Amino acid sequence: MTELFQEIAAEKKPRKIADQILAFIADGQLKVGERMPSERRLSEMMGVSRASIREALSYLEMSGFIKTVRGSRTLVSSVADSRVGDPLQIMLRDDHRKVVELAEIRAFMEAWAAREAARKRSVEQLELMAGYLGEMETDFARGVIDFEKDLAFHLTIAAAANNTIFSHLINTIYDLVSFSVKVHREDLYTSRREQELILQHHRNLYETIAAGDPVHAELAMQEHLGFVIREFKKKFK
Numbered sequence: 503m504t505e506l507f508q509e510i511a512a513e514k515k516p517r518k519i520a521d522q523i524l525a526f527i528a529d530g531q532l533k534v535g536e537r538m539p540s541e542r543r544l545s546e547m548m549g550v551s552r553a554s555i556r557e558a559l560s561y562l563e564m565s566g567f568i569k570t571v572r573g574s575r576t577l578v579s580s581v582a583d584s585r586v587g588d589p590l591q592i593m594l595r596d597d598h599r600k601v602v603e604l605a606e607i608r609a610f611m612e613a614w615a616a617r618e619a620a621r622k623r624s625v626e627q628l629e630l631m632a633g634y635l636g637e638m639e640t641d642f643a644r645g646v647i648d649f650e651k652d653l654a655f656h657l658t659i660a661a662a663a664n665n666t667i668f669s670h671l672i673n674t675i676y677d678l679v680s681f682s683v684k685v686h687r688e689d690l691y692t693s694r695r696e697q698e699l700i701l702q703h704h705r706n707l708y709e710t711i712a713a714g715d716p717v718h719a720e721l722a723m724q725e726h727l728g729f730v731i732r733e734f735k736k737k738f739k
C-alpha cells in the first residue's frame with residue numbers, strides 16, 4: 503500500500519489529498535470493500551497533517567466514496583447507488599418471477615465476467631476460487647448445502663474480471679445476487695442429483711478459468727446459469 507501514495511506539499515488543500523485517493527479508487531488499486539490506511543499512516547505517506555487527512559476523508563465519505571464501519575474502520579464504498587437494492591429486494595421476495603429476471607441479468611453479466619476472469623485472473627484469485635470449490639466439494643460429500651460458499655465463488659470470479667466499474671456494480675447488487683443464489687441452492691435445488699450437477703458446473707468454471715480459456719469459461723457460465731434459469735421457470739410456474 504505504501505507505494506500507492508505520493509507525498510503532497512503541506513500547503514496543498516485537503517481536496518488534493520482526496521483527489522489522489524480518488525484516483526486510486528478509480529483505477530482499481532483501492533478496491534470496493536478494501537480497508538483504507540489509518541489517518542496516521544496516510545499522514546506519514548503523504549507528508550501532510552492528520553487534520554488535512556481527516557478533512558479529505560470527511561469529504562470522500564460525504565461524497566459516498568468511502569464509509570466508516572464498526573470498529574472505526576474506513577472502507578472503500580461502491581460508487582453505484584446501493585439504495586436501489588431495498589425496493590428490489592421486496593420485489594424479489596414477493597414475486598418469484600423477479601427472481602427469474604434477476605437470474606437472466608446475472609447470466610449476461612457473469613458470462614462476461616467469466617470470460618474476462620479467464621484472461622485476467624491473478625494467482626491469488628485463482629487460489630481463492632479453488633478454496634471455495636474445495637469447500638463446496640466437502641459440503642457435497644457431507645450432504646451439506648451452504649449458499650454462501652457458492653456466492654463467494656461467483657464474487658471471486660467477478661473480482662477476477664479486474665474491471666473497476668463492474669466491481670462497483672456487482673457489489674451494489676450483492677444482496678440481490680445473494681438472494682438469488684440462496685433460492686436456487688438452499689430452497690429449490692436440494693436433490694442429490696441437482697446438487698451434483700451444480701457442483702460440476704462450478705468445476706467446469708474453475709477449470710476453464712484456470713486454463714486461461716475465455717471462450718469456454720464464458721460457455722461454462724452460460725451453461726450453469728442457463729440451467730438455473732430453466733429450472734426456475736419450471737418451479738415458478
